[in-house]
Amino acid sequence: MNGANERDRVIYLDNAATTFPKPPCVWEAMEKCFFQIGGNPGRSGHRLSYKAAAVLFDTRESLAKLFHIGSSERIAFTKNATEAINVALFGLLRPGDRVVTTAMEHNAVMRPLRHLERSKGVRIDVVPANAQGMVDLEAMARALKEKADLLVVNHASNVAGSLVDLVEVGSLARDAGVPLMVDAAQTAGCCPIDVEAMNISILAFTGHKGLLGPQGTGGLYVAPGLEPLPLIMGGTGSNSEREEQPRFWPDAHESGTPNVVGLAGLGAGVEYVMDKGIEAVRGHEERLFKRFWEGARGIPGLLLYGPSRWEERVAVVSVNLEGRDPARVGHRLDRDFGVMVRAGLHCAPSAHKFLGTFPTGTVRVAFGLFNTLDDVDIALEALEAIARG
Numbered sequence: 222m223n224g225a226n227e228r229d230r231v232i233y234l235d236n237a238a239t240t241f242p243k244p245p246c247v248w249e250a251m252e253k254c255f256f257q258i259g260g261n262p263g264r265s266g267h268r269l270s271y272k273a274a275a276v277l278f279d280t281r282e283s284l285a286k287l288f289h290i291g292s293s294e295r296i297a298f299t300k301n302a303t304e305a306i307n308v309a310l311f312g313l314l315r316p317g318d319r320v321v322t323t324a325m326e327h328n329a330v331m332r333p334l335r336h337l338e339r340s341k342g343v344r345i346d347v348v349p350a351n352a353q354g355m356v357d358l359e360a361m362a363r364a365l366k367e368k369a370d371l372l373v374v375n376h377a378s379n380v381a382g383s384l385v386d387l388v389e390v391g392s393l394a395r396d397a398g399v400p401l402m403v404d405a406a407q408t409a410g411c412c413p414i415d416v417e418a419m420n421i422s423i424l425a426f427t428g429h430k431g432l433l434g435p436q437g438t439g440g441l442y443v444a445p446g447l448e449p450l451p452l453i454m455g456g457t458g459s460n461s462e463r464e465e466q467p468r469f470w471p472d473a474h475e476s477g478t479p480n481v482v483g484l485a486g487l488g489a490g491v492e493y494v495m496d497k498g499i500e501a502v503r504g505h506e507e508r509l510f511k512r513f514w515e516g517a518r519g520i521p522g523l524l525l526y527g528p529s530r531w532e533e534r535v536a537v538v539s540v541n542l543e544g545r546d547p548a549r550v551g552h553r554l555d556r557d558f559g560v561m562v563r564a565g566l567h568c569a570p571s572a573h574k575f576l577g578t579f580p581t582g583t584v585r586v587a588f589g590l591f592n593t594l595d596d597v598d599i600a601l602e603a604l605e606a607i608a609r610g
């Protein structure tokens with residue numbers, strides 16, 4: 222171990238933070254946009270401005286197809302999932318509203334909610350999870366018996382990898398007459414998402430993880446009938462004679478010049494995922510997960526978190542070596558073996574509390590579309606070597 226080869230090696234297993242690498246079609250689309258298009262969409266009347274607008278249109282259409290969204294104009298682009306979540310929560314919640322959410326939420330949801338609780342008197346009820354990070358859906362059904370204005374659910378935990386069954390949650394929301402908002406940061410591009418079949422009223426997604434786009438891209442879908450107040454107002458290239466913000470989508474939520482180059486890349490990433498097929502993506506990640514889980518169970522002192530059944534999870538796996546500081550383990554994985562993971566707390570303190578890993582956190586191993594079974598084996602060998610020495 223510790224040879225030059227290991228030090229130069231890049232085994233990237235931090236795909237829950239951002240996916241890497243991206244397929245060549247993503248940067249090719251970005252390069253084409255940068256060098257051949259370059260105009261400002263919706264602003265000017267010339268060819269390059271129209272071409273830039275067409276880039277946005279095509280990406281919106283691809284996303285609508287992927288998520289089964291009837292009208293693509295109800296998707297507004299944002300710079301990431303965090304911004305999309307903030308637009309929805311700040312734009313929709315009013316003083317005295319009641320929100321039901323879960324113990325597995327990321328701080329992208331919990332911080333705006335806690336702020337709204339303090340500043341606007343929004344009531345928040347948090348549905349618990351079990352020690353594997355599975356949200357208690359019976360408790361959710363009970364919480365929805367009292368009048369609620371919004372149900373906010375993380376589709377898959379970025380700590381435990383645990384999935385929420387959106388078909389079941391969607392029907393709970395329908396029965397209770399409550400709009401369902403889904404944080405799909407960890408699942409868009411990796412798991413099937415059908416806003417119609419799952420009764421999703423609000424979908425927040427990021428572009429740089431499973432959708433394989435560049436960082437700085439993401440979006441928000443909101444069903445017709447729900448009209449969040451814009452968080453940011455300004456020039457949209459439309460209704461320019463008026464000083465009031467347009468109310469129609471997507472302009473209401475897309476002020477200022479967008480990240481056209483990034484969104485060209487996102488469109489290519491979405492097309493790549495659709496060409497492969499979500500089931501094939503999931504099948505690949507299942508093989509990686511199962512190899513890792515089986516191998517990890519044989520490493521003395523290695524603790525595994527999250528559900529063991531693939532049907533209940535994604536390929537984001539938290540582990541710990543008994544008695545070891547996860548930050549140190551993560552550092553050694555990188556320094557000595559070229560294995561890149563995330564270690565410590567993962568922006569979801571309550572999830573760590575339910576798993577029993579607060580405050581030191583976990584070593585998070587997150588597989589992606591471009592990982593191989595060899596990558597899994599190298600990670601297992603590295604963890605075994607650290608466990609031994």
Ligand SMILES: Cc1ncc(COP(=O)(O)O)c(C=O)c1O
Pocket residue numbers: 237238301302303304327329375377378379404406407427428439
């Ligand atoms: C579950 C979840 N929600 C939201 C986010 C925020 O995503 P972004 O950093 O792209 O805004 C993340 C990022 O890791 C996440 O895992």
